Amino acid sequence: MSIRLHHTQSKNSICYYIKEDFTDPITHKRSTRTHSSLGNLSSLMQKYSVSSREEVEAILKQEIEALKVQSEDLISLQLSPDSLIPKDSHQDFNAGWLYPFKVLSMLGLKEISNTISERSRFQFSLEDIIRSLVCARIIDPVSKRSSIDVMKHMYGCPVPQIHDVYHSLGILAKYRYEIESAIYQQSRKICQRLNSVLYYDCTNFYFETEDEDDFRKYGKSKENRPNPIVQYGLFMDSSGIPIADICFPGNKNESFSMSALEQILEKDFQCSRFIVCADAALNGFDNKLYNDRKDNGAYIVTQPVKKLKKAEQEWVTDPSGWKTLGSHALYDIGNLGPTVMINGSEVRTDSVVFYKDKWTETKKKSRQTGKQEVLREHLIASFSTKYQKYQYKIREAKIKRAEKLLKAPGKISRTNNQRDPRYYIKQTACGNDGRPAGTGYVLDEEKICEDRKLDGFYAVVTDLEDEEISTVIEVNRQRWEIEECFRIMKSELKTRPVYVRREDAIQGHLLICFLALVVYRIIEQYLDHEYTVEEVMKTLQNQRIALIKEPVYHPAFSRTELTDRLADIFGYQLAYEALTEKKLNKYVRNAKSKNMAQFVKEQKRR
Structure with missing residues (x-):
């Protein structure tokens, strides 16, 4: 102004x-x-x-x-208690979107979009559409059509035409890995990326329809929904920030996707030296063989103790012969007290991870080579009293839920899902006194007892050598973060249900959600991981400004330590008593520019 x-x-x-x-x-x-x-x-x-x-x-x-x-x-205003505000006028706007908006600029979105636009024939601004869709996904995740209304309430946000939005989804699908590769390379300049260990996992997203097609297929839904799904795989680095993703039909096996995406990383992302960490269902024999024989490659695969061979399971649960990092002493985990002595120092037992290891050989026919292959693997078992207490607590809560179900047996059905309380219920054809009775249900005490014996134990197989055991143990402590990525996508970013139908539109939608997750994780890193996902997201969503009288706005949110931290990092202080259009427009212009945020500039200087 x-x-x-x-x-x-x-x-x-x-x-x-x-x-x-x-x-x-x-x-x-x-x-x-x-x-x-x-x-x-x-x-x-x-x-x-x-x-x-x-x-x-x-x-x-x-x-x-x-x-x-x-x-x-000083701003002077004249307000009349007898004057009405204009009809159908927007009186409040979200300004918290400027923070993710700025991160997208720092990630070089303008250059990426311009490169694609030069090779394609369309009249709309791809950069504006990506910016608006990604930020709207963070501020108020709704359908593409409803996102247009969300954008109108984001101060200074470009509002595209809905037909251009739908057209852009196909373009995003076509250039998916070009965009993700460029974002990854630029992100290494503005935040910490640790890519020596990459985590991989899969989930799926459902559609609110009963009709399947060539891409949306009936498969095993993670949420047990009777709807068509698409499968989704994600690679994440050790910083907790996603690198690349892959989407494939809902009826396809997950295991092929990891090596397929690895090859894309090696080709397009300049990532050739990394350790892959995944669970056993994804990192099967052929995937392990691929990473073992690849130059500068390795793998770490979680191995459920319950599914180990009997001899190996007995070796894992044997209480003797356990070690700790940095010590040559052997421990008996069956006789642990509240503290243990490690190199002459008394340490709390619940802060220690005990381990034992041995080498094994697996012989199996490979689907890739068609020959009988031998894979030499390092089996590493770990035990933690903290993990033991956690598993016990989860099981007891599950048993209580199972006991409630027993009071209404009509709702009980069999399941092999270990997360379901019905897993600990079995069918019986006899009464409690041993005499014949009608079919009923009771707690499966034998199964509960067997599972309790495995509390606290965790196992992995890897091709890493003995001296790298500390790496393996540390890597597995971070596996929960990829599950956290999926939780953020499903809960905060509301990636599902997916409302678009065509395959290219689905791919484009999931790319927008992927970029929103990357942007959020970078902001989270700038905040030193001191706040929960819910706290950060709510703060961005609630940072609203209200129009008092043109051209003056007033903050309509609570000023907190977190809002001040965001202001310090990005330089957009929105908590002044009065905000003029001139100042707000200056913030918008700065958010569009690629120059580093104040926080990143200071980090670079250090």
Whole structure:
């Protein structure tokens, strides 16, 4: 917003006004309005005791300059209790979207979009559409059509046409890995990326329809829903930030996807030296063989103790022969107290991870080579009293839920899902006194007892050597983060249900959600992981500003330590008593630029 001197002239008089130039926050178009009326020439000559028009205009210009300086420090408003606000006008806007908006700029979105636009024939701004969709997914995740209304309430946000949005999804699908590769390379300049160990896992997303097609297929839903699904695989680095993803039909086996995406990483992302960490269902024999024989490759695969061979399971649960990192002593985990002695120092037992290891050989026919292959693997078992207590707590809660189900046996059905309380219920055809009775259900005490014996134990297989056991143990402590990525996508970003139908539109939608997750994880890293996902997301969503009277806005959110941290990092302080359009538009212009945020500049200097 700027002010200037303006005049109108008629036959008998010249009248002077102060005019304001401003940008409409909804249409983003420049416009003009009258700030105040100063009077006609004759009255002003009398007021200032001068005799010429030139002298009057010189005085008025000096007063306007003084008013500009004064307006920067103090804002004066005239509000009437009898005046109504304009009909159908937007009176409040979200400004928290500027933080993810800035991260996208720092990630080089403009250059990426321009490169794609030069090779394609479309008239809309791909950059604006990606920005708007990603930020709207963080601020208020709804369908693409409803996102248009969300964008209208985001201060300074470009609002694309809905048909351009749908058209862009196919373009995003076509250039998926070009976009993800460029984002990954640029992200290494603005945040910490640790890519020596990559984590891989799969989930799936459902559609609210019963009709399947070539891409949306019936498969094993993670949420046990009777709907068609698409499968989704994700690679994440040790910093907790996603690198690349893959989407494939819902009826396909997950295991092939990991090596397929690995090959894309090696080809397009310049990632060739990394350890892959995944669970046994994904990292099967052929995937392990692929990573074992690849130059500078390795793998770490979680191995459920319950599914080990009997001899190996007995070796894992044997209480003797356990070690700790940095010590040569052997421990008996069957006789642990509240503390243990490690190298002469007394340490709390629940802070220690005990381990034992041995080498094994697996012989199996490979689907890739068609030959019998031998894979030499390092089996590493770990035990933690903290993990033991956690598993016990989870099981007891499950048993209590199972006991409640027993009171209403009509709702009980068999399941092999270990997360379901029905897993600990078995069917019986005898009464408690041993005499024949009608079919009923009881707690499966034998299964509960067997599972309790395995509490606290964890196992992995890897091709890493003995001296790298510490790496293996540390890596497995971070596996939960990829599950956290999926939880954020499903809960905070509401990736599912998916409302688009065509395969390219589905791929484009999932890419938008992937980029939103990357942006959030970078902001989370800037905040030193000191806040929960819910705290950060709610703060971004609630940072709203209310229009008092053009051109003045007021913060309509609670100022907290977190809002101040975001302001310090990005330089957008939204908690001033009054915010002018001039200041807000300056924030928007800065958010569009690729220059580093204040926080990143300081980190680079250090």
